[in-house]
Every structure is written in structure tokens, then in C-alpha cells.
Amino acid sequence: MDVAKQDTAQNMIQQTAAMVDQASDEDFEDQQQYLTFLMQGEEYGVDILNVQEIRGWGNVAPIPNAPKHVSGVINLRGAIVPVIDLRLLFELGDANCDENTVVIVLKVATENVNRIMGIVVDAVSDVFSLTLADKRPPPNVNQGMSHTYIDGLTEVKGKMVILLDSERLLHLEKND
Amino acid sequence: MSIDLSQFHAVFFEESFEGLELMETSLLELDVDAPDSEQINTIFRAAHSIKGGSGTFGFVQVAEFTHILETLLDKIRDGDQSIDPDGIELFLQSVDCLRGLLEALQTETEPDTTRAQQLAGVFQAVLDGGTYADSANVVKTNAITGAPLHAASPSPAPASSDDSVANAGTRKQIGFSIVFEPEEDMLKGGNDPVRMLRELATLGDLISHANTDQVPDFDQLVIDHCYLSWDIELVTNCDIDDIEEVFEWVEDECELSITPIYADISSAAELHYSNSQNHAIDKKMQQATAEGQRLVMPSGPLPSLDNLQLASPGDVTNNGSDATPAEASAALAPPKPTAPAAAKPKAAKVEASSIRVGIDKVDSLINLVGELVITQSMLGQMGSAGDSITDEHIGNLREGLVQLEQNTRELQDSVMRIRMLPISFTFNRFPRIVRDISIQLGKQVQLELSGENTELDKTVMEKISDPMVHLIRNALDHGIEMPEQRKAAGKPEMGTIVLNAFHQGGNIVIEMTDDGGGIDTERLLTKARNNGLVGENEKLTQEQKLDLLFSPGLSTVEEVSDLSGRGVGMDVVRRNIQELSGSVEVSTEMGVGSTFRIRLPLTLAILDGQLVTVADQTYIFPLVSISESLQIDSAKVNNVAGGSDVYNLRDEYIPILCLDQLFGLRQEAKVLQDSLLVVVESEGQKVGVVVDELLAQQQVVIKSLEENYTRVQGVSGATILGDGTVAMIVDALGLSGLAGSEIAAAQKIAAEAVA
Numbered sequence: 001m002d003v004a005k006q007d008t009a010q011n012m013i014q015q016t017a018a019m020v021d022q023a024s025d026e027d028f029e030d031q032q033q034y035l036t037f038l039m040q041g042e043e044y045g046v047d048i049l050n051v052q053e054i055r056g057w058g059n060v061a062p063i064p065n066a067p068k069h070v071s072g073v074i075n076l077r078g079a080i081v082p083v084i085d086l087r088l089l090f091e092l093g094d095a096n097c098d099e100n101t102v103v104i105v106l107k108v109a110t111e112n113v114n115r116i117m118g119i120v121v122d123a124v125s126d127v128f129s130l131t132l133a134d135k136r137p138p139p140n141v142n143q144g145m146s147h148t149y150i151d152g153l154t155e156v157k158g159k160m161v162i163l164l165d166s167e168r169l170l171h172l173e174k175n176d
Numbered sequence: 177m178s179i180d181l182s183q184f185h186a187v188f189f190e191e192s193f194e195g196l197e198l199m200e201t202s203l204l205e206l207d208v209d210a211p212d213s214e215q216i217n218t219i220f221r222a223a224h225s226i227k228g229g230s231g232t233f234g235f236v237q238v239a240e241f242t243h244i245l246e247t248l249l250d251k252i253r254d255g256d257q258s259i260d261p262d263g264i265e266l267f268l269q270s271v272d273c274l275r276g277l278l279e280a281l282q283t284e285t286e287p288d289t290t291r292a293q294q295l296a297g298v299f300q301a302v303l304d305g306g307t308y309a310d311s312a313n314v315v316k317t318n319a320i321t322g323a324p325l326h327a328a329s330p331s332p333a334p335a336s337s338d339d340s341v342a343n344a345g346t347r348k349q350i351g352f353s354i355v356f357e358p359e360e361d362m363l364k365g366g367n368d369p370v371r372m373l374r375e376l377a378t379l380g381d382l383i384s385h386a387n388t389d390q391v392p393d394f395d396q397l398v399i400d401h402c403y404l405s406w407d408i409e410l411v412t413n414c415d416i417d418d419i420e421e422v423f424e425w426v427e428d429e430c431e432l433s434i435t436p437i438y439a440d441i442s443s444a445a446e447l448h449y450s451n452s453q454n455h456a457i458d459k460k461m462q463q464a465t466a467e468g469q470r471l472v473m474p475s476g477p478l479p480s481l482d483n484l485q486l487a488s489p490g491d492v493t494n495n496g497s498d499a500t501p502a503e504a505s506a507a508l509a510p511p512k513p514t515a516p517a518a519a520k521p522k523a524a525k526v527e528a529s530s531i532r533v534g535i536d537k538v539d540s541l542i543n544l545v546g547e548l549v550i551t552q553s554m555l556g557q558m559g560s561a562g563d564s565i566t567d568e569h570i571g572n573l574r575e576g577l578v579q580l581e582q583n584t585r586e587l588q589d590s591v592m593r594i595r596m597l598p599i600s601f602t603f604n605r606f607p608r609i610v611r612d613i614s615i616q617l618g619k620q621v622q623l624e625l626s627g628e629n630t631e632l633d634k635t636v637m638e639k640i641s642d643p644m645v646h647l648i649r650n651a652l653d654h655g656i657e658m659p660e661q662r663k664a665a666g667k668p669e670m671g672t673i674v675l676n677a678f679h680q681g682g683n684i685v686i687e688m689t690d691d692g693g694g695i696d697t698e699r700l701l702t703k704a705r706n707n708g709l710v711g712e713n714e715k716l717t718q719e720q721k722l723d724l725l726f727s728p729g730l731s732t733v734e735e736v737s738d739l740s741g742r743g744v745g746m747d748v749v750r751r752n753i754q755e756l757s758g759s760v761e762v763s764t765e766m767g768v769g770s771t772f773r774i775r776l777p778l779t780l781a782i783l784d785g786q787l788v789t790v791a792d793q794t795y796i797f798p799l800v801s802i803s804e805s806l807q808i809d810s811a812k813v814n815n816v817a818g819g820s821d822v823y824n825l826r827d828e829y830i831p832i833l834c835l836d837q838l839f840g841l842r843q844e845a846k847v848l849q850d851s852l853l854v855v856v857e858s859e860g861q862k863v864g865v866v867v868d869e870l871l872a873q874q875q876v877v878i879k880s881l882e883e884n885y886t887r888v889q890g891v892s893g894a895t896i897l898g899d900g901t902v903a904m905i906v907d908a909l910g911l912s913g914l915a916g917s918e919i920a921a922a923q924k925i926a927a928e929a930v931a
Contacts, residue, residue, distance in 0.1 A: 059901050063881075073894060075901065075902050115885075
């Protein structure tokens with residue numbers, strides 16, 4: 001990765017981080033905020049409250065005999081955090097890591113799951129607010145495992161966004 | 177303002193358990209002939225704090241029990257009461273009993289108060305002038321005569337119950353019949369029966385009937401005397417304890433009988449009727465009970481309900497604590513929202529989650545942090561010097577960095593020391609164990625402790641405790657001989673077990689030496705041959721023979737005792753120790769004794785590692801598991817049918833594992849010639865692991881992979897290297913498992929080749 005490209009990635013991350021900060025400052029009662037990202041041109045969203053931070057791709061140590069979509073582990077300020085490649089998990093084919101590739105670090109702490117994990121996506125896109133009424137159920141078709149993780153669909157600026165359930169995403173025992 | 181007391185529970189339990197340990201230690205040290213008042217004071221204080229705390233938190237069972245204990249201790253302290261070995265035994269039992277109660281409370285299960293009630297009875301009898309032994313016997317007899325009653329009727333039914341007794345299988349407990357007869361002057365104590373009845377009504381459907389036949393004529397009526405008594409039917413699914421709690425403050429000032437009612441739910445109404453007829457009988461029984469009580473304890477000042485039930489074999493009232501938890505959950509009626517839920521079964525043992533740290537350790541930490549801040553500001557100043565950096569600056573910078581390095585290292589040591597506790601925490605349990613078991617076995621054994629102040633990581637300590645107990649039990653059971661035998665062998669009758677702990681390098685060594693009969697290695701060998709663990713013609717060295725001691729399913733004792741001898745112990749002991757990356761070795765001499773030497777790392781958080789690279793990835797082997805590293809000579813590599821390779825290492829065939837293949841790092845196999853082979857040993861099995869390069873050896877901090885991921889076979893954890901990258905720590909034992917059947921096959925063939 002040359003310097004110019006690295007700058008682009010760095011800028012992007014900073015911008016997004018700013019967006020996240022701004023977004024989480026505002027607090028709407030019945031609204032949920034989502035961070036969206038791109039994979040194979042499709043836009044996906046995760047609940048912003050589950051997003052701990054966004055990092056550039058790098059220094060991932062592989063885990064022996066892990067499933068293909070588990071890229072490895074990274075050092076997140078002293079904590080060992082696994083990184084899964086969402087593109088491979090969702091069977092979106094090509095999983096090249098370039099200057100836009102980012103790792104979204106998700107943190108879920110519920111009864112079932114309590115862990116931090118990174119997900120690799122093509123690029124971070126936007127932050128938007130959503131009222132629950134705008135959330136439509138996922139299509140009732142049984143196509144591949146990716147559907148397990150879909151929480152619903154919605155439309156932002158005329159474009160469809162697939163909303164993912166972070167908790168189920170991080171429930172590793174199920175997707176292993 | 178109300179304070180949520182439950183937030184203090186954890187502290188209370190921890191302190192109480194500490195107090196109990198203190199009591200135990202002091203009791204064991206107490207010289208009965210010349211009791212040291214300071215030691216009695218210590219025991220008294222511990223009991224007193226437990227009583228105070230449990231009273232505050234409403235743990236009535238504990239508070240009541242400790243109260244009696246305390247009263248007795250107080251008398252002993254003042255010299256009004258003597259103490260003898262039987263007394264010590266009783267006090268020790270009560271320590272166990274208290275521990276049981278507290279553990280139950282801690283896990284939020286229903287404590288079994290039967291034992292506590294028995295012991296309380298004994299102490300009461302002692303207070304009334306009995307000797308320890310006699311009082312214990314009286315209560316024991318009562319307990320025994322009482323026992324068949326419960327055994328005969330698993331669903332405790334009052335003997336006087338109605339027809340429904342006959343078809344016990346279909347009966348369900350639907351509530352309680354209560355006979356409540358206050359003594360005349362109960363009202364003077366400010367206890368209002370109406371309040372109690374109202375309280376009872378909150379527990380379920382209440383039908384009460386007041387008996388007014390005791391009320392005298394008006395001119396004889398004393399205004400503050402209570403003449404009324406009540407027959408109460410309470411349909412409820414709550415515990416008998418809940419009902420007893422209502423009468424808690426007046427149980428000494430009234431006649432109280434609580435009897436469960438049983439019925440099919442459908443015929444509950446009928447039962448109400450029939451049961452009220454039984455009250456007359458109940459009442460008579462109750463009187464008999466009271467008389468029985470007086471017989472046993474002529475001057476018993478405050479016969480409590482509990483004592484009543486204990487002391488009367490013919491008692492018909494149900495001793496609630498025996499069976500209530502089961503009953504409560506088996507009650508047919510749907511639980512009412514107001515009724516307390518049945519006790520939830522929780523994790524059996526809650527581990528202590530906090531540690532006490534000496535103030536000196538904290539102070540040194542604060543000092544070090546202060547130093548760190550100074551170094552940081554010094555370096556910061558240099559950083560802000562801007563462009564005008566001179567040689568002098570660079571010199572200062574270097575100096576600063578050296579200082580920083582030193583500070584960091586000291587800080588790390590200091591922080592690690594916080595987790596260190598003196599091993600006396602574990603050692604202190606042993607005098608009691610030795611005492612109890614030696615009495616049980618009829619042996620005379622003394623325990624000598626040394627090096628109790630040697631410090632050890634708390635986690636390691638918790639995990640080493642059970643293996644240690646096992647070794648001690650073994651030494652007592654099999655090591656030390658019976659007094660006659662010892663005499664015949666010209667040894668003192670009193671056997672000795674020595675426990676010693678000391679630091680050696682980065683390890684702690686715990687030694688347990690007994691002067692018993694030693695381990696008969698020949699018998700071990702014979703036994704192993706019989707079990708097929710060792711082939712008929714195999715020759716073993718002395719060490720190998722001793723090593724058999726740790727094989728699963730091997731015991732040299734002919735008879736299996738309830739203490740040990742089933743041969744399931746020593747292999748577990750060794751496994752536990754190995755899980756802590758420690759080792760255990762034995763040395764023995766027939767007729768003289770044996771020594772077990774446990775070597776453990778001081779902490780589990782850091783390990784000495786050997787860095788290696790495989791397919792451009794860095795991996796770490798724990799240094800303790802590596803026995804040697806060598807360059808492969810392909811002439812010594814043999815391929816065994818099935819595709820796995822073995823290496824001929826000084827006439828020993830060890831399986832070869834390729835890390836790159838096992839971890840799926842490379843497609844094609846590596847050429848073995850001139851590759852590096854790291855020989856690792858775990859559980860006595862050697863395996864050779866092929867790696868690309870050997871790097872440095874360094875201390876690494878172990879981080880958990882499981883925290884955010886799952887367990888990975890062949891990897892015991894991860895660590896962060898100096899450059900910030902993550903490296904996996906290889907688990908030698910897991911590796912063999914990963915290679916699985918492949919190795920097993922190779923080893924079998926290799927073994928055959930040797931034979």
C-alpha cells in the first residue's frame with residue numbers, strides 16, 4: 001500500500017469516525033441509528049450502538065484450522081480480537097483487501113453473547129437514523145446462511161439497505 | 177432511605193469464611209490443658225463477627241447458631257467453663273456446619289439446618305452443665321431415634337393424619353395446619369398476635385379459629401395477659417420456614433405446632449374439615465413433646481421449637497428443614513406471585529473473586545507510577561524541544577528511555593505481586609485434614625509446615641489446593657504406617673509429614689515428605705504388568721517404575737478405603753499440575769519414606785517462550801515443554817505405514833508433526849532433511865515438531881483466545897509481541913490430539929519396533 005492510498009484510507013476512517021461521533025450524540029427515542037458499509041456494491045447496516053470503532057485492515061494473525069471466513073486475530077490495544085471476513089461468510093466471492101478495506105469492530109454484551117469482534121467489509125458508507133416503522137422484515141426465502149444474520153430491510157435515499165443483527169453475527173458457535 | 181444490603185453479601189461471606197478458617201486454625205492450636213486466652217479470644221471474635229454480620233443481613237439460622245457458640249466461648253474465656261478434646265471436636269464440627277450454612281446461603285440455596293440444630297442442642301446442654309462428650313451422646317441418641325422416623329416416611333406425614341395417609345402416592349401438600357398458643361405474658365414483650373396472623377394471611381388462604389375457652393371471667397381478667405389461642409389453616413405453597421419466620425420472635429413464648437396438610441387438590445375442602453378434627457390430637461402430642469424436652473434438659477431455659485423437635489422421638493410435628501425444599505418445588509398449587517420462588521439451584525461453589533492486598537504492595541505501586549509520570553514528563557519535555565535537537569538532547573533521551581524501561585519492568589513485577597498470596601492460605605487447611613484423617617485411621621501423625629510465606633499467584637494457588645489435599649491423604653492413608661508397625665520398624669510411633677515451599681528460579685517448589693513405608697516399586701510394576709500397562713518383558717528404570725504411580729487405574733493398596741486407593745487419583749493429580757504447566761516428581765526409599773516435589777510457575781499470566789517461525793508466522797512454544805531442538809538427519813526418519821513419520825532419537829522413536837500441515841499453513845509438505853525439529857514433551861510423551869526457524873526466547877504475557885473467540889485445538893492462547901503483532905502459543909498436548917489417530921498409530925508401531 002503506497003502512502004497516497006494509505007492516506008485515503010486514513011481520511012476515510014477519520015471521516016467515518018467523526019460521523020459516528022456526531023450520530024451517537026443525538027438521541028432519538030424511537031429511532032435507531034445504523035452504520036452502513038459496502039460489500040460487493042450492496043449496502044449493509046449494523047446498529048451503531050454495537051460499533052466500537054473502525055480500523056484499517058492490517059496485521060492479522062491467522063488462527064490455525066479456523067473456518068475460511070475467520071481471517072485471524074488482531075491486537076486491539078492489548079486485547080486479542082478475532083476478525084471475520086463478512087464477504088466470505090456471506091459468500092460474496094472476492095475478498096481482496098485494498099485501501100478501502102476496513103475492519104468494523106463490533107462489541108456486543110448481552111446474555112447470550114459478550115464479545116468483541118472485527119468484521120471485514122469493502123468500505124464504510126454512511127450513518128442514518130431509522131424509525132422502527134421503516135424497517136421491513138427480511139424476505140422469507142431460505143438462501144444460504146447469510147439470511148440468518150439479516151434483521152430486516154430498509155430504504156435510504158432510494159437505495160436498499162440490508163440491516164444485520166450484530167448479536168447473531170457475533171454468536172460464533174452458530175456460524176462455525 | 178433503604179440500603180440494598182445484598183451488595184455487601186459478597187464481603188460478608190468472604191470475611192466469614194476467613195473467620196471460620198481462623199477459628200479452625202486456632203482451635204487446632206489450642207492446648208486444652210492450658211488454654212491460651214488470646215487464642216480463645218481469637219475464636220470468640222471470629223464467631224462474634226459472623227454472628228453480627230449474619231444478624232445484620234437476616235441470616236437467622238447462622239446468627240442463632242453462632243449465638244449459642246458465642247455464649248459458650250464467652251464462658252470458656254471467663255474460665256466458667258472448661259474445654260476438653262471432645263469440646264474441640266464439637267467446635268470444629270460447628271465450624272464445618274457454619275461453613276455449610278454459609279455456602280448454602282452464598283449460593284442462594286436452602287441451608288440444611290438439621291446439623292446446626294443438633295449441635296446447638298449439644299452446646300445448650302453443655303451450657304446447662306453437661307460435659308461435652310455426654311451432651312454429644314444425648315443428642316446423638318436423639319438424632320438416631322429420630323432418624324428412622326424420617327426414613328420411614330419420605331414425604332413427612334404426621335402420624336396422626338387422616339385417611340389420605342393411606343394413599344400416600346397421590347397426596348400433595350397443600351398447606352399447613354398451625355396451632356398457636358401464646359403464653360400469658362407474650363403481649364408484654366410487645367408481640368401482637370394480630371400482626372402475625374395478618375402476616376400469615378399474606379402467605380396464602382388463611383382460615384383461623386380463635387379458642388376463647390381460656391378467657392377468665394371479667395373480674396379476673398388481667399389486661400395485658402393473652403388468653404387466646406388459635407387453630408389456623410393456611411393453604412399455601414410456601415415453605416415451613418416462612419411460617420416459622422412469622423413466629424420467629426415469639427417461639428420462646430408460645431406453644432407452636434406446624435403440621436403440613438396433604439390432599440388431592442380436588443378434595444382440599446374436605447381436608448380442611450377433617451384436619452381441624454385432628455387438632456385435638458396434635459395438641460396432645462405437642463404437650464407430650466414439651467414434656468419429652470424437659471426430660472432431656474431438666475433446666476433448659478428456653479426450649480426453642482427446634483430443640484423440641486429434636487429431642488422427642490415421638491414427635492409428630494414436621495421438622496421443616498428436612499424436606500421442605502423438595503416439597504416446595506413439588507407443591508401442586510401454582511405459585512402465587514407473593515410466594516417466594518423455590519430455591520434456585522445455582523453453581524455449587526462460588527469462588528472468591530476479590531483479594532486482599534497488603535498496603536506495602538499498593539504503596540510501592542503508587543511510587544512506581546509516580547516515577548513513571550516523572551519519566552514521561554521528562555521525555556515529553558525533550559519531545560517539545562522542536563528542531564533545536566542537540567547531542568545533549570539525544571543523550572538525555574537515551575537516558576530517559578533506559579529509565580522508562582526500568583520503570584516498566586518494575587511496574588510489571590509490582591502488578592504481578594498483587595496477585596501473589598502467601599501459600600499459607602492453602603497450607604492452613606492441612607492441619608485439620610491431617611488431624612481428622614489420622615484419627616479416622618487410628619494413626620498418629622504430626623504435620624510440620626515451613627515456608628508458609630512463600631508467595632504464589634492466586635489462580636495457581638486455587639488450582640493446586642485439590643491435588644495437594646490428595647497427596648496428603650495418600651501419604652496419610654498409604655505412606656504413614658500404623659503405630660505398631662512403626663514401632664516394630666524401630667521408628668517413632670508418631671509419623672511426620674513435612675510440607676515445605678520455596679522459590680527456585682521462576683518457579684515455586686512445594687515438597688511433601690513423609691517418613692512412612694515408602695513406595696514399593698516392584699509391586700507397582702507387578703500391578704502394571706497385570707493391568708497390561710507394561711509389557712511382560714519390558715525393563716523399566718527406577719524412575720519409570722515410579723512414574724507408573726501416575727498412570728490411570730493403578731493402585732498399590734490391596735483394599736480400597738473410602739479415603740483413597742481406587743487408583744483414580746494420582747493421574748488426576750499429575751494432570752492438574754500439568755495444566756498449570758508444572759511438574760511433579762517422586763523419590764522414595766523403602767522403609768524410610770517418600771517425597772513428592774511439585775514444581776509450579778509463579779504465575780500463569782507470563783510464560784517463558786521459545787519463538788519459532790512456520791510459514792512466515794511466529795509461534796511460541798512454552799519453554800518448559802521443550803526438551804531439545806535439533807536438526808533433522810533424514811537417515812533417522814522412518815516412514816510408518818499410514819503415512820506418518822517417526823524420528824529415531826537416541827533409539828527412541830518419536831512421532832514427527834509438521835506444524836505447517838497441522839495448522840494448514842502450507843499446501844505442500846516441507847522437505848524434512850535439515851529442517852529444525854523441536855522435541856516437546858507432555859504427559860511423558862515426546863513428539864517432534866518441525867518448524868522453519870528458531871527465534872529468540874522471551875517472556876510473553878498470555879492472553880486468552882476464548883474471551884472473544886472459541887477454543888482452538890493445538891493453541892493454548894495468544895500473546896502480543898514487541899512489534900504489536902499477535903502470535904499463537906502452541907499447546908504441545910493439543911497438538912498431539914490434533915494429529916490424533918495418526919500419532920497413535922505411529923506410536924504403536926514404534927513401540928512394537930522397540931520390543
